[in-house]
Amino acid sequence: MPFSAALTAAVRLILAPHALQDLMRIEQTLWCERGPQAAPVFTFLLDGLQSLSAQPGVGRPVGDGLRELAIRRGRDHYLARYHYDAPRQRVLVLCLRGKAELICHCGEAH
Numbered sequence: 001m002p003f004s005a006a007l008t009a010a011v012r013l014i015l016a017p018h019a020l021q022d023l024m025r026i027e028q029t030l031w032c033e034r035g036p037q038a039a040p041v042f043t044f045l046l047d048g049l050q051s052l053s054a055q056p057g058v059g060r061p062v063g064d065g066l067r068e069l070a071i072r073r074g075r076d077h078y079l080a081r082y083h084y085d086a087p088r089q090r091v092l093v094l095c096l097r098g099k100a101e102l103i104c105h106c107g108e109a110h
Contacts, residue, residue, distance in 0.1 A: 010053045012090040019080075022096035026078070029098075044073045045096075049080060052091045056084040066094070 015023065026045065030038035048071035051058065059067035059082065071078040077099035083092045 011056045011084070012088075013050065013053045013093070014090055015049075015093045016095070019093040019095050026096060026098060041073065041076050044076075045071055045078055048078070049093060052080075052082065052084075052093070056086075056091045 023045075027038070027042055030042055034041070048069065052069065057067070059069035059080070062068045062081065066081055066083055069080045069082065071080060079097050081094045081096075083094065084090075085092065
């Protein structure tokens, strides 16, 4: 692969089943609390996750080969715990949590 093609190749973003459940729970909570004003917040959260395709190493290391991306907008704070599999060029998002949540039950990264 030419060097320039390697620079533009996006990393595949995968949501683990638990992360998908978290995302649906967050969406439901936002809509219950804010109605239509939830849409821009949820879109911002999705954009934050999508940024991992371009910059998979952006999150801080949290041990066991995992990283954590902070996604913040105003009073909204979310953390995405993920594993970056460089050889396979993929990011596996294990879980998402909001500011008020203290425990993140993540499955195995591999």
